[in-house]
Amino acid sequence: MAKLSNLPIYASRIYFVLIVLQIPFFRIPCRSGMCTSPIQVTSSQLVASDVFPVAAVKALLYPGAIFNDLIYNMSVPSWNNVLGMYNLTDIKGASAMPDLQRLEVLAGSYFSVAGAFIGLLKPQRMSMFGTLLIVWGLVKEGLLGKPVNTDPTRAVYVYPTMLIAVLCAFSSVKYNFQKATAKPPPRPIAKPLKSSKKSKLK
Template sequence: MGSSTRLAKLISTIAFSTYFFIIIFQVPIFSVPCRKGICTTPLELTSSQLIASEVVPLFIVKALIYPGALARAIFKQKTIPSYRNLLHDFNTRTISVASELQRLEVLAGSYLSVGGAILGLIKPGRMGLFGILLLMWGLIRELIMGKSGFSYAKGIQIYPTIFIALVSAFFSITRDVRKIIRTFNLKHIRKAKHF
């Protein structure tokens, strides 16, 4: 029983690390029009909304988006961005409130995804999983609307990395992983008894 608990803890730690990396280091998982122009990560969408609403001080938003900007600069072999000019790209375009409200699931899913990554440092939970599920639901709904001819759904894409985020968010919940391991152990024991 102790080995299954340790295995579940190991699997959930690796899964949460993957989820945290995808969210905080801003690996592109979708493409949607936003105040920045085109947002490709939940953190970009959340940050552009936080900057526009002016609810959170800018230094907190900068602290959130700097790891992703740093990783992107290293990956693309560009100069490391300065902390002072970090928000330069976020004030380039205004988008109507009506079009943001039409993407409410995407916005709420982005907030929950980012919150799940940050709060998961204390204790991984279901917030990140619900965020990714809500995000996927909103994006798929938008894509269906786009095929139906609605103009506000144009420019939306889903990247395959969103499925990696979904799987890692699910497996970061230790209790669920422990239940899966116990289920497989019980099936293995029952098969061994039959032989």
């Protein structure tokens, strides 16, 4: 039971690493072009709407930029060039239609990123909720064909790592197995008061 009780903590940490390092979960059109992780979807929306300072968005993207550059180019990216790497420099003039057509993925990405950071402090359900929203958005487009996409280069694709993210998101929820399996304590039998009629008869 002790190992099982620590599962949400480890699952939350793995989920955080997957999110922050921008491990590809999917490939989907967004404002900046094609996004492959919840952080990229979230960052494109934050930069376009001016909700967060640019430095905060850079800090969100930089760990993943370092990880990907070390793997593919064996180099460390420049801090000043982070937005350029993700096509976010001129995103304010880009069309918001890709994000508006995929509101489930957009909202799910917000919840996933926020849940990944909050989950480090305390395992909770935000990551699971965000991941389910993303999965539903991808299923809706893949199976139901909404929105309709006629460009094969911008087709939606789901990577196998999405399954790992789903497992980690569900495992990060803390369940009280002991409380669920424990039998309720027996109810105490009420004894008659000394001053009652029953006690006087005895």
